[in-house]
Amino acid sequence: MELHELTIHELHQKLKKREVSSVEATKAVLARIEQVEPHVNAFITVTTDEALKSAEEADKRIAAGEIDTLTGIPVALKDIFLTRGIRTTCGSRILENFVAPYDATSWARLKEHGAVLVGKLNQDEFAMGSSCESSAFGVTRNPWNLECTPGGSSGGSAAAIAARQATATLGTDTGGSIRQPASHCGCVGLKPTYGRVSRYGVIAYASSLDQVGPVTRDVTDCAVLLGAVAGYDPLDSTSVNLPVPDYTKSLVSDVKGVKVGLPKEYYIAGLDPDVKAVMESAIATYSKLGAEFVEISLPHTDYAVATYYLVATAEASSNLARYDGVRFGHRSSAAKSLIEMFAKSRAEGFGPEVKRRIMLGTYALSSGYYDAYYLKAQKVRTLIMQDFLTAFENVDVILTPVAPTPAFRIGEKVNDPLQMYLSDIFTIPVNLAGTCGISVPAGFSTGGLPIGLQLIGRPFGEETILRAAYAFEQATEWHRQKAKI
Amino acid sequence: MKYQAVIGLEVHVQLLTNTKIFCGCSTKFGATPNSQTCPVCLGMPGALPVLNKKVVEYAIRAGLATNCGIAPKSVFARKNYFYPDLPKGYQISQYELPICLSGHLDIEVDGDVKRIGITRIHMEEDAGKLVHADVPGAGDASCVDLNRACTPLLEIVSEPDIRSADEAVAYLKKLHQIVVYLGICDGNMEEGSFRCDANVSVMPVGSDTFGTRTETKNVNSFRFVKQAIEYEIERQIDLIEEGGKVIQETRLFDPNTGVTRSMRGKEEAHDYRYFPDPDLVPLVISNDWVEDVRLSLPELPEAKFRRYQDELGLTAYDAEVLTADRLLARYFESCVALAPQQVKTVANWVMGEVARKLNDEGKGIADCPVTPQLLNALLKLMEAGTISGKIAKTVFDEMWSTGKEPAAIVEEKGLVQVSDTGEIERIIDEVMAANQGQVNEFRSGKEKVFGFFVGQVMRASKGKANPALVNEILLKKLRG
Amino acid sequence: MKITKAEVEHVARLARLELTEQEVETFTGQMDAILAYVDKLNGLETAGIIPTAHAVPMENAFRQDEVAPSIGIDNALANAPDRADNFFRVPKVIE
Structure with a gap:
């Protein structure tokens, strides 16, 4: 397997055994970017020079025996993260020439681990969109079908993983912006509980909903990356001071007796037949693995x-x-x-x-x-939050589709904002409730587009959804499929 | 028709913290423009505010000192408007749930005590500063300095209980004294540490419906407050008398002309769209916290004023003079602590010589070169009879300019008081011999000339003779 | 109609967005549709419901009153579209 195709944990093993250097891995990723970028347009800025320099430094660290799972790993960030000395646009013309004067906390943490930044990823402008089409830097194409959008707003983060242009990426999720593109591009994407990851240095869209999370090739990488960025940050008043568990300990392939909630409001008549089929097969898989199903209701969906x-x-x-x-x-x-x-x-x-x-x-x-709009919405938010708290009295996780349809075609919804907004119907409630959710590859549409499933956990229940996701991943082969590009 | 003015004041108090309200930048006044800035106070993308705990403590102090209730839960809100000195396009303030509510201050005008309600006190951040002249390369443009942006302020809002410019000034002076006493504000009005917006309206006497009010912004001295309010009252009455109508608007006071003028055009549309700031979390203040702050409160001017009368036995006048300034009171109390038996003497010296010298040199008590220890040493010399009160004043002046110990000065200049009766008798004899005419006058009943002899004797002794002994011996000798 | 062209123009002024005639037209239609959609919230009884600002309950995040280094004038002004001396330069402000 080529270096740019490896996951974090695979590349880490090779780096640790000194089979490859970070510079070699980084060069492979940069070459891959050069090769497919004209088709995908996942990046706004490729940071070749900085990447090679930090790869060299990572190699020095490794030579000195200072290696952890992320040392020397080529990563890319949604262009919403401030990166000191590097242009940070947030996909907007208004920040076209903005050079960040400081680092976002998540990026600072990855840097401390010795991760290598290969570039800044395309996104909907200010993370407002579900298709990457609102970027001022051109639309990103879905590596599985270049006529389709990769989803959004972290479309670049997901497309770059699908096209193997970075080993792992970070995105942000305000109403589904990690999970929906991860689903559309066949990646794993996790939206942590609000407060789990610092928002400092992440350009704000909607402060009470925004949350940073990983977009990766598999669940193991997701756990690794989440562990690296999670945790209290004194610079973010809304970051929560709770210890960060070792998420890799949750990578246990066992869901026997786990109670899985199926909210009736999410399995509706209008669901795309391909999505419906994928969900049915996922339920069958979990059933085989010994999970128990409970029909639940989230009445304010x-x-x-x-x-x-x-x-x-x-x-x-x-x-x-x-x-x-x-x-x-x-x-x-x-x-x-x-x-x-x-x-x-x-x-x-x-x-x-x-x-x-x-x-x-x-x-x-x-x-x-x-009162009529904002205050009313904040009150309804309370009801939506209570829906989840009530549901979690009886179940451990909630299993739902990520999006009502597979990736849609570029241009299909740009002129109808309301239709575009409605494509986030299954992801938005999780942000409103402030809890966590993960999207895991679960099948394909008849047209060959990836479709993910969503597992929703209790607030700070990342370990539970990672475990359920890992069990599913180990029982299936979906995450091993490769976009032909 | 007769009119009654209705006045409410909004006072902005800049807090004496080391750092800004939401970031660690210094709040020191007068630094190079934009040198005290960081991503947070520049409103950089991605930057987030974190509340300075000291600001909360200071707000609680202010609330307790003005008889407010401290809200168990309060919330920061965003006030949205665009202005070049407002980095984020919104000011973080408090709106629906401020930290302090429903207090009052009692003021005294012409001997009448009146209670002025305080609606609320809230915390907020200041904006930056616009500079319009004297910047190289600025040309016809305006320049923005964000050093002041994000500096902590308290806004203290009064009820519309004030009825005249004099009451407004009395209220402001009282509030100013309190925040300075509390140590939460330096009180410097010229630098804008204590500034006032005045809401003024007028209504016919006897009416209970307030007229339309105007808001006069940033009036930066007690004198200007009086001028601005008096001008505004008169302007509104004239307007109504001429058949016009007062419009609700923001006005600016011009200290050069003493006139207020309309500030049309600053904001084309006023709609601040307040909403709770999602970047900050609710502020929850426990009873314990409030009680801790209460215990740490310094004695406030009103309490001090009463204590000086009740415990120290001073007159109301003396007590008022000595408590007017927190540092003066502290100086006085240090002196009293050293000489607890001489309260009255200490008070006279502090209000007399010390105040006179400070006044002459335009200094504050903080710059007084005669420390309480030195002043006490001087009083001790008087008490022991080593020097007279008159000589003490000479020694005090010398202490002021040299900072030396009074004993050293007395020694150096040979100012020790003469209490040797033989020596005094010798001087008296000489004086009587030289002024036989006056001796005869005295003996024939003109006792007025006694003062003349005292003066002559003191002069001959170069002021050093013990005045009590001089009086006693002189009287005896003159009466023969 | 949930929103008129005049209201759209007023909101644009508040938001300091100069809109073209065409944009006003388009936004009026689109906002009208969105507002009609969000109207469904009015079908819910919310009397006595406490509004949620943060889904995760939080309170009291403080920093101590200790000076941290500033970023320096040059860093502060590095992205300024226009500067004069150590200041950000803007069109003349008339007060």
């Missing part, structure tokens, strides 16, 4: 998308006010007055989806509408 689009856009409208052309980012050259500087810089710098959400959020917070 149908309100989740509406709630999300009020809460997320309201927070976003405020989070994105700092892009005003004063201290960083794009400033319009046509502006003659202060007001024009603000309004024109923002008009020129933001794309249509971002503008739409800023408009919607501003409206939801504005005088006379706050």
